[in-house]
Amino acid sequence: MTHYVDSEVGRLGTVLLHRPGPELARLTPRNNDSLLFDAIPWVGRAQEEHDAFAAALRDRGVEVLYLATLLAETLAVPEARAELTEQVLRSPRLGDTLRRRVADHLTYLDPAALADVLIAGLAHEEMRISPERPGGLVWTLMDRHDFVIDPLPNLLFTRDSSLWIGDRVGVTSLAMLARRRESTLTDAVYRYHPRFVGTEFVYHPELEHLEGGDVLLLAPGVLAVGVGERTTPAGAERLARQVFAAGLAHTILVVPIAQKRATMHLDTVCTMVDVDTVLMYPNIASTLSAYTVVAGPGGEPQVDGPAPFLRAAADAMDIDQLRVIDTGLDPVTAEREQWDDGNNTLALAPRLCVGYERNVETNAQLERAGIEVIPIAGSELGSGRGGPRCMSCPLVREPLPPT
Template sequence: MGFHVDSEAGRLRRVILHRPDLELKRLTPSNKDALLFDDVLWVRRARAEHDGFADVLRDRGVTVHLFGDLLTDVLGIPAARELVLDRVFDEKEYGPLATDHIREAFEAMSAGELAEVLVGGMTKREFLDTHAEPTSVRFHVMELDDFLLRPLPNHLFTRDTSAWIYDGVSINAMRWPARQRETVHFEAIYRHHPLFRDESFNIWSEGQADYPSTIEGGDVLVIGNGAVLIGMSERTTPQAVEMLAHKLFAAGSATTIVALDMPKRRALMHLDTVMTMVDGDIFTQYAGLGMLRSYTIEPGVGDKELKVTDHPPEHMHRAIAAALGLSEIRVLTATQDVHAAEREQWDDGCNVLAVEPGVVIAYERNATTNTHLRKQGIEVIEIPGSELG
């Protein structure tokens, strides 16, 4: 069997991680909001914590592919390099007077240099250190320390930009401009990298071309039995859910989607920040989430039709159980006061990663949630993560 994800709680065999580097060093108090971060991070500590996380995965038998290595590899392939440069250096972004000049400069870089600046960014000053200034209004109005190419610190969160759903991958259209360039990097990797190009798998989406129908991987949980649980958050739209449903159903890869109507708030930006799967019938859930209106989506009579069943909030867990072919699911929520619960949710208390059924990796700072999971029979492997966003 090739690349395939049948359940969030199945045995994890391969993963793509991004080791933080220059792009986090570019994060400042003045740009952190635009780059979707709540604070600046201590980069050296972030790298050490990320290395520790990767080592824990390797110790569990998981093959870890580093995104930076994959991107460097693929930028050495002419078709992939052309795809990336065509998408990044567009006249709508740089203007007709500067685009060709800037693209030629980046085209001349080695694969390693190009990968570094595509993720880490480049200022006007850095560009002028080695290249002539183009005759361009767009270029002239920039301050020397303005970013000619913005850094992409959110590449740290590789789960969001693409999501494997049964026998295919969704290369996602991202909601906010700070993340939209990430998509083209993953598109180049999945279409051209030797690890993937000779494998047979479906591609469920058209990348950023699907915008404004956006979907992010943190909202997508593959729960098994041909079912997918999706949070319609501030970053995942109902129309994107419908488009994904059509693709999955047409291929026969899934039979049911349960879509949750989530609050549109930054603190609850993705479903996996408030609810994750830890075993075949067991989920963690943040108490403050409450019960949500849900929609069961199934194939309709015609090719373009979908059958949609609305459920009131009190039937949320029942809808998920039905999609799994079960009479009920277990939902684990630690007992704590509202303030402590909110703190742990902010610190990703419910955002655990299952590496096999009943075994999860969790941040050590969420002591109450981790203790509760252990009391319920879940093995919890704790890692530090104070600087991992």
């Protein structure tokens, strides 16, 4: 199977999603902040919204793969099962006695049930503890609602833990502690699942912090990498080195963004909807800057700038200028719709994208500019601060002509 992505807008062929499940039901007012959700989602409605999202993609001819299914199939490979089980058991907070009980618990699970635990977590009260099989001091001192294995509610946002550049996958290094095990699961799928046999990697989770929501494939050979709350300058530099060494790009634009939750990733303020068109939050469109990075002698990254982002991007893409469509229409609407992921569209082809229906003015702006919008509901899906692009990792897009 050939997987290949060289742009944001080439016709989408295959995408990786994660249908939200029991891990969302683990969220409570006590833990939603630490698990990075702004609200407690209605799980059933979130699943309905996600199913409608997946159906909209299939209706346009997109093959939809589910991460949980791939993970269960991966866990049928003994080496993958041993590796992922050992990773969970390595946690120093378990202690020796509880670690043995957890190992016993996981041993008897079939691959699908084990995948469920690795995603949804394992609570204190779900352990089979008895005088004959004690949990030890750690288990005794835990609250009955504490997690022995933490859930991964943010796995919904498959864009962040992996990305494809050309025919290579990058499994990223997630910045927030609550999300780091996501990359472990994704990494195992790409290394052990039969569908991905022979896949070459361009990034690994043990490297500097880099998240997929910060990486835009502006054109074949041209990447933009946001540096802010989640991706560090060191992560952007490391990606540049890896990409240049693999011959996957000739230019990297490093784009500083505000280190705050509303702009956690570059794709919260800018996404592409055509080969020469971006949807962009107007409050920063004129102030966003970029440093242009190219490969110097010996592959050493050479840095130039800063320059206005829109100018630097057009130059790197070898076009006269990027057309900009504003989020919202007035400053208040723009701010509201940016917060509700109005910028976070998923392009299915040039001039065709998926967006949350609640961002009425942004969608109208797109339609007026000749961009067809497939609106989807997102009242519950958006509670983790992510839109259609965040929820999707493209595996196959039709190639665009190189710049």
